[in-house]
Amino acid sequence: MDSTLSATTEGTPLLLPPGRSSSADAAMVDAGRSSAAGTALLPPYKLAALQRRPPDLHLSAFALLFAECIAYAQNRVLSVAELEYKLQQLGVDVGRRLLALVCLRERQVRRETRLLPVLRFITSTVWRYLFRKVADSLERVKDKNNEYMIVENDPLFTKYISVPSDLGDLNCNAFLAGMVMGMLCSSGFACVVQAHHVPRTDGAAYPPRTVLSIQFDPAVVQREVQMS
Amino acid sequence: MAQDAGRGSGAPRRKVSTLPANFSGAALTRLGEQASQRAEQVNGELAALTYGALVRQLVVDYEDPGEVNVQLERLGYNIGLRLADDFLARSGAPPCRRFVETSEVIARVAFRMYLGVSARVASVAEDGSAYSVVFEENPLADFVEMPTALRDQLWFSNLLCGAIRGALEMVQYVVSVSFVRDVLRGDAYNEIRVALREQRYERAPPDEEL
Numbered sequence: 001m002d003s004t005l006s007a008t009t010e011g012t013p014l015l016l017p018p019g020r021s022s023s024a025d026a027a028m029v030d031a032g033r034s035s036a037a038g039t040a041l042l043p044p045y046k047l048a049a050l051q052r053r054p055p056d057l058h059l060s061a062f063a064l065l066f067a068e069c070i071a072y073a074q075n076r077v078l079s080v081a082e083l084e085y086k087l088q089q090l091g092v093d094v095g096r097r098l099l100a101l102v103c104l105r106e107r108q109v110r111r112e113t114r115l116l117p118v119l120r121f122i123t124s125t126v127w128r129y130l131f132r133k134v135a136d137s138l139e140r141v142k143d144k145n146n147e148y149m150i151v152e153n154d155p156l157f158t159k160y161i162s163v164p165s166d167l168g169d170l171n172c173n174a175f176l177a178g179m180v181m182g183m184l185c186s187s188g189f190a191c192v193v194q195a196h197h198v199p200r201t202d203g204a205a206y207p208p209r210t211v212l213s214i215q216f217d218p219a220v221v222q223r224e225v226q227m228s
Numbered sequence: 229m230a231q232d233a234g235r236g237s238g239a240p241r242r243k244v245s246t247l248p249a250n251f252s253g254a255a256l257t258r259l260g261e262q263a264s265q266r267a268e269q270v271n272g273e274l275a276a277l278t279y280g281a282l283v284r285q286l287v288v289d290y291e292d293p294g295e296v297n298v299q300l301e302r303l304g305y306n307i308g309l310r311l312a313d314d315f316l317a318r319s320g321a322p323p324c325r326r327f328v329e330t331s332e333v334i335a336r337v338a339f340r341m342y343l344g345v346s347a348r349v350a351s352v353a354e355d356g357s358a359y360s361v362v363f364e365e366n367p368l369a370d371f372v373e374m375p376t377a378l379r380d381q382l383w384f385s386n387l388l389c390g391a392i393r394g395a396l397e398m399v400q401y402v403v404s405v406s407f408v409r410d411v412l413r414g415d416a417y418n419e420i421r422v423a424l425r426e427q428r429y430e431r432a433p434p435d436e437e438l
Contacts, residue, residue, distance in 0.1 A: 057342065058267045058344075059267060059268040060267070060314045062275050066278065067307075090281050090282070091281075
């Protein structure tokens, strides 16, 4: 099945009809071909979708939608690990497409090619786009040069989600982990990202802290060493 | 509502599909905007991509677009059941005493509050038992290209229909809701038809001691 969701792909120039302001698409429009041709490759409602941001969704609506995603996945799996995997794959789907969209919206024309800058891109630019704040911290795991952690003190997705005890340590931020994984893999940094619960430093139980642990492929680390 | 049921098929004293004064379009629109401003918001594009990933997963799992429509409606139904309480708590909308009043509240307040979309009511049936909610913008379908195989069979935003059905069922209206027009199929606007099937009346549970 090929139900494609496409933000604009990097390779396709947008030919806008004359008179349209292209400030939002400056990164994508090929400056050499002006709008003299006058034909739009996309129908008007799609151009509109790219040029202005859609209205925001109410948190309740999104929380319920996310809860239904989890419930749907839960009905089709036999174990907690499988459920986390399904949520992660859903997130990878989103993350792959989100990368191009974030670059468009945040006017990020250059793709990061080094490890730390791409992680900083994720924790600041992408986080700001998604949650209007930066991630709480980005750390490297001691003694391991391919493992990093993004700490999120109050993750938005799981604000209204409580995990019953029979599901063990399921962390529904597996979806967020999948998104990060999708973005990193699409940027050329093969990795696996998982979400873990971490006890809070002040001893309170709520809101629960989540850590996204990123494990990069050895090839990525090797490339990084070679480039520096 | 008991009076409406007892009216029978004789000529009603007033046209059932007219609305009382506090359901004016402007008042309800203002209510919708205020409710959405008070709320915490989530990036609309993230929501669009999340919903799209969900639909894509359903299409992969079920393959038949008719079945996907049914599943989306069911998911929406579960959402609607919970959304009704949330809506009543947050919106401050006036209580609806007749079915036709729910039309304006859903279109002007609920759509604005939850989706950020300005919708309006159209094609209200003569006896007030059905209406259409019409909206041009659909934030859930922003980045969607429908493949030709699915285009005329899949209603992409069928979740909305389920949500309306679930929410109205929580206020004792059993309805059938379906898409009539969808921008993704090439129509000029989106149209959802809501038709009343049955009105339930709340009864106190039977006293078991007697």
